[in-house]
Amino acid sequence: MGGARPQDPVRPLVSRSWSRVLGFGLDPTHANARDPLPRAEVERRRQASPLALVVDEVRSVLTSVADASRFIVVVTDADGIILWREGSAGVLRTADRLGFCEGATWTEDHVGTNAIGTALAEQAPVQLFSAEHFEEGQHPWYCTASPVHDPRTGALLGVVDVSGPALTLHPALVALVGTAARLAEAALWRHHEQALRRVRRSAEHVLATTSGPLLLVDDDGWVAHHCGVLVRDRVAAPRADRPVSVPGLGLCLPERVGEGWLVRPGASGSSLRARLHEVAGDTVLDVTGSDGASWRVTLTPRHATVLRALAAATPHGRTAADLSRDLFGDDEHRVTVRAEVSRLRRVVGALVATAPYRLADGVTLVDGS
Missing domain, CATH: 3.30.450.40 (GAF domain)
Incomplete structure (x- = not known):
């Protein structure tokens, strides 16, 4: 200069x-x-x-x-x-x-x-x-x-x-x-x-009458209370229409309680049936719990392909290299695969498990296309 x-x-x-x-x-x-x-x-x-x-x-x-x-x-x-x-x-x-x-x-x-x-x-x-x-x-x-x-x-x-x-x-x-x-x-x-304490206070009436195992978490998945399960600092951010997978609890559908979410195993989270099909030109996934609760999400063609590959995989699941070969014909696209699966899990929640990639326990996928 x-x-x-x-x-x-x-x-x-x-x-x-x-x-x-x-x-x-x-x-x-x-x-x-x-x-x-x-x-x-x-x-x-x-x-x-x-x-x-x-x-x-x-x-x-x-x-x-x-x-x-x-x-x-x-x-x-x-x-x-x-x-x-x-x-x-x-x-x-x-x-x-x-x-x-x-x-x-x-x-x-x-x-x-x-x-x-x-x-x-x-x-x-x-x-x-x-x-x-x-x-x-x-x-x-x-x-x-x-x-x-x-x-x-x-x-x-x-x-x-x-x-x-x-x-x-x-x-x-x-x-x-x-x-x-x-x-x-x-x-x-x-x-x-302080926010976690408020979550606990808002759910005291439910926790006093509910036996474990369970977690009480905030909107970001931070654990405010635990009972009957090895405590973790955080689980996936809960949503009313998305299951979360928690070690020790399995697949659970969170329930809104006060200012937080109750995460526990039960009929609503014990099994899920997902159906992949076309609706008005879009690829949609209809998910139904064993208690009859259901929801629908729209998928991109690539995400639908990933789900089909996971459904066809052995119980041992698929690695990033495996999915790269499924999607691209070689194992040189592992970074792209990891990004795609990450985006897919933001859409379908714990229906997809990782390490290795697979459908979560209790999830059945039916391809209706």
Whole structure:
């Protein structure tokens, strides 16, 4: 950017980011497009973000020293969109001129190398100083960012960032921002435990009169209560019209109870008969439980082919290589097969078991095409 090699080598982190950004075609001499979202969309994203539960705790750690230290605190979602921002009034005004405002997207493909976007790309804490930023307009800044993950699933939820004038950078900020991110994750886990307690309270009247074995789970399949079965942290997310397969319980059809789901063996989950046939040009799967409960799903032709292959397999099931040969005539498409089976299981639930791939115990498939 300066027309000559720097005296000191560029850090590998920065070099990787610059290479990515150059591939996006961004111009380092101009402010690239910010295009902040409308206020209503920012508010919608705030309400939908799990970080809304813990943003006050992040503020309590960081903003108490923001004015004295001349920095601002920023929290984004997993898309790199700034949802919350506060801190030193003077730094906020400078940030506004830079487009570093609520609703703006600060990913690398929008604004070049910056701590938020690079932390999202690297999935790791990042600190950038002055000319390590790609855009020249960001050179007067430092920024320190740390990703925040869902402690239950590991999913990326967003980024906590501290930014300010480059000459005010304090060496303790990396540790401070990292601490704020870890406290946010710990607080999210506490909220998760509180939610499971609410699920248990809402189902107390049923649990008091129901004998095991059973599980009580939340909408995401996290276990709030167990009885008569080896406890697990989580099962497949329950739905009223989809069976789940649970080690020790077998094939079960979840029942809505209070704020959670009761998962237990019984007549409704002991056996399922699935019929594959054509209806008005679509391939549909009609599923009937042994108690008469039934539901219908529409399948893609590929998913119907996978089900037929599994129905024709031996009790030992099919490996990814086996299914690759069934579908493509060779065993070179194993990655594609795994993706297809994963998508199929999101549609038909536990009718399909894995390791190896097969119809679950208690499932009978009839091909009526």
